[in-house]
Amino acid sequence: DDYRYRHFLAQHYDANPHGRNNKYCDTMMSKRSLTSPCKDINTFIHGTKKNIKAVCEDKNGVPYGANLRRSKSPFQVTTCKLRGGSNRPPCRYRATAGSRSIVIACERGLPVHFDESF
Numbered sequence: 001d002d003y004r005y006r007h008f009l010a011q012h013y014d015a016n017p018h019g020r021n022n023k024y025c026d027t028m029m030s031k032r033s034l035t036s037p038c039k040d041i042n043t044f045i046h047g048t049k050k051n052i053k054a055v056c057e058d059k060n061g062v063p064y065g066a067n068l069r070r071s072k073s074p075f076q077v078t079t080c081k082l083r084g085g086s087n088r089p090p091c092r093y094r095a096t097a098g099s100r101s102i103v104i105a106c107e108r109g110l111p112v113h114f115d116e117s118f
Protein backbone atom coordinates (compact mmCIF):
# COMPACT_ATOMS: atom_id res chain seq x y z
CA ASP A 1 0.00 0.00 0.00
CA ASP A 2 1.55 3.26 -1.07
CA TYR A 3 -0.83 5.57 0.82
CA ARG A 4 2.00 7.32 2.64
CA TYR A 5 3.95 7.79 -0.61
CA ARG A 6 0.92 9.37 -2.29
CA HIS A 7 0.51 11.63 0.74
CA PHE A 8 4.19 12.59 0.49
CA LEU A 9 3.75 13.47 -3.19
CA ALA A 10 0.64 15.54 -2.48
CA GLN A 11 2.49 17.55 0.14
CA HIS A 12 5.98 17.81 -1.28
CA TYR A 13 6.14 17.15 -5.02
CA ASP A 14 5.76 19.83 -7.70
CA ALA A 15 7.73 19.09 -10.84
CA ASN A 16 6.86 22.25 -12.76
CA PRO A 17 6.45 25.21 -10.41
CA HIS A 18 5.31 28.63 -11.50
CA GLY A 19 6.87 31.56 -9.70
CA ARG A 20 8.36 30.09 -6.53
CA ASN A 21 7.42 33.32 -4.75
CA ASN A 22 5.07 34.10 -1.86
CA LYS A 23 2.07 33.91 -4.18
CA TYR A 24 3.23 30.45 -5.33
CA CYS A 25 3.26 29.32 -1.71
CA ASP A 26 -0.16 30.77 -0.90
CA THR A 27 -1.66 29.05 -3.95
CA MET A 28 0.12 25.72 -3.55
CA MET A 29 -0.46 25.35 0.18
CA SER A 30 -4.16 25.82 -0.45
CA LYS A 31 -4.29 23.58 -3.55
CA ARG A 32 -2.57 20.78 -1.64
CA SER A 33 -4.98 21.17 1.29
CA LEU A 34 -2.37 22.26 3.84
CA THR A 35 -4.34 25.24 5.09
CA SER A 36 -6.89 24.02 7.62
CA PRO A 37 -5.23 24.83 9.91
CA CYS A 38 -2.34 26.63 8.18
CA LYS A 39 0.69 24.29 8.17
CA ASP A 40 3.73 26.09 9.64
CA ILE A 41 6.33 25.00 7.12
CA ASN A 42 6.25 22.91 3.96
CA THR A 43 8.78 22.23 1.22
CA PHE A 44 7.95 21.55 -2.43
CA ILE A 45 10.54 19.55 -4.37
CA HIS A 46 10.90 20.44 -8.05
CA GLY A 47 12.37 17.17 -9.26
CA THR A 48 11.13 14.09 -11.05
CA LYS A 49 9.48 11.31 -9.06
CA LYS A 50 12.22 9.04 -10.36
CA ASN A 51 15.01 11.24 -8.96
CA ILE A 52 13.19 11.73 -5.65
CA LYS A 53 12.55 7.99 -5.26
CA ALA A 54 16.24 7.38 -6.00
CA VAL A 55 17.06 9.09 -2.66
CA CYS A 56 15.63 5.96 -1.02
CA GLU A 57 18.24 3.92 -2.89
CA ASP A 58 22.02 4.13 -3.18
CA LYS A 59 21.57 5.78 -6.58
CA ASN A 60 20.90 9.19 -5.05
CA GLY A 61 20.78 8.66 -1.29
CA VAL A 62 22.94 7.96 1.75
CA PRO A 63 21.84 7.06 5.27
CA TYR A 64 21.30 10.05 7.56
CA GLY A 65 20.97 9.19 11.22
CA ALA A 66 19.10 6.03 12.13
CA ASN A 67 16.00 6.34 9.97
CA LEU A 68 16.51 9.01 7.35
CA ARG A 69 18.12 9.38 3.93
CA ARG A 70 19.93 12.41 2.56
CA SER A 71 20.10 13.10 -1.16
CA LYS A 72 23.52 12.90 -2.78
CA SER A 73 22.59 15.56 -5.31
CA PRO A 74 20.75 18.79 -4.60
CA PHE A 75 17.18 19.46 -5.72
CA GLN A 76 15.54 22.70 -6.60
CA VAL A 77 13.14 23.27 -3.69
CA THR A 78 10.79 25.97 -2.47
CA THR A 79 10.08 26.14 1.24
CA CYS A 80 6.92 27.91 2.35
CA LYS A 81 6.90 29.38 5.86
CA LEU A 82 3.75 30.67 7.49
CA ARG A 83 3.78 34.44 8.08
CA GLY A 84 2.35 35.75 11.30
CA GLY A 85 1.53 33.94 14.48
CA SER A 86 -1.83 32.37 13.70
CA ASN A 87 -2.63 29.01 12.13
CA ARG A 88 -6.13 30.18 11.32
CA PRO A 89 -6.89 30.76 7.61
CA PRO A 90 -6.40 32.72 5.44
CA CYS A 91 -2.82 31.42 5.37
CA ARG A 92 -0.09 33.67 4.03
CA TYR A 93 3.39 32.31 3.33
CA ARG A 94 6.92 33.47 2.71
CA ALA A 95 8.77 31.54 0.00
CA THR A 96 12.44 30.60 0.03
CA ALA A 97 13.69 29.09 -3.23
CA GLY A 98 17.01 27.32 -3.50
CA SER A 99 19.06 24.30 -4.47
CA ARG A 100 19.32 22.00 -1.47
CA SER A 101 20.12 18.51 -0.36
CA ILE A 102 16.92 16.94 1.02
CA VAL A 103 16.46 14.67 4.03
CA ILE A 104 13.54 12.26 3.83
CA ALA A 105 12.22 9.07 5.38
CA CYS A 106 11.54 6.05 3.19
CA GLU A 107 9.30 3.04 3.69
CA ARG A 108 9.67 -0.01 1.49
CA GLY A 109 11.73 2.02 -0.97
CA LEU A 110 9.32 4.96 -1.23
CA PRO A 111 9.56 8.46 0.27
CA VAL A 112 7.01 8.94 3.06
CA HIS A 113 8.20 11.95 5.08
CA PHE A 114 10.11 15.16 4.40
CA ASP A 115 12.42 16.03 7.26
CA GLU A 116 14.62 18.98 6.30
CA SER A 117 16.89 20.40 3.62
CA PHE A 118 20.25 22.09 3.68
Ligand code: T3P
Pocket residue numbers: 011041042043079113114115116117
Ligand atom coordinates in the same frame (compact mmCIF):
# COMPACT_ATOMS: atom_id res chain seq x y z
P1 T3P B 1 5.32 16.00 6.97
O1 T3P B 1 5.88 14.97 7.89
O2 T3P B 1 3.83 15.97 6.87
O3 T3P B 1 5.98 15.97 5.61
O4 T3P B 1 8.54 18.75 10.45
C1 T3P B 1 7.16 18.83 10.51
C2 T3P B 1 6.56 18.98 9.14
O5 T3P B 1 7.15 20.12 8.49
C3 T3P B 1 6.81 17.79 8.24
O6 T3P B 1 5.61 17.44 7.60
C4 T3P B 1 7.80 18.28 7.21
C5 T3P B 1 7.62 19.75 7.20
N1 T3P B 1 8.84 20.48 6.85
C6 T3P B 1 9.04 20.82 5.53
O7 T3P B 1 8.23 20.48 4.66
N2 T3P B 1 10.17 21.52 5.20
C7 T3P B 1 11.13 21.85 6.12
O8 T3P B 1 12.14 22.47 5.75
C8 T3P B 1 10.91 21.46 7.49
C9 T3P B 1 11.94 21.81 8.53
C10 T3P B 1 9.76 20.79 7.81
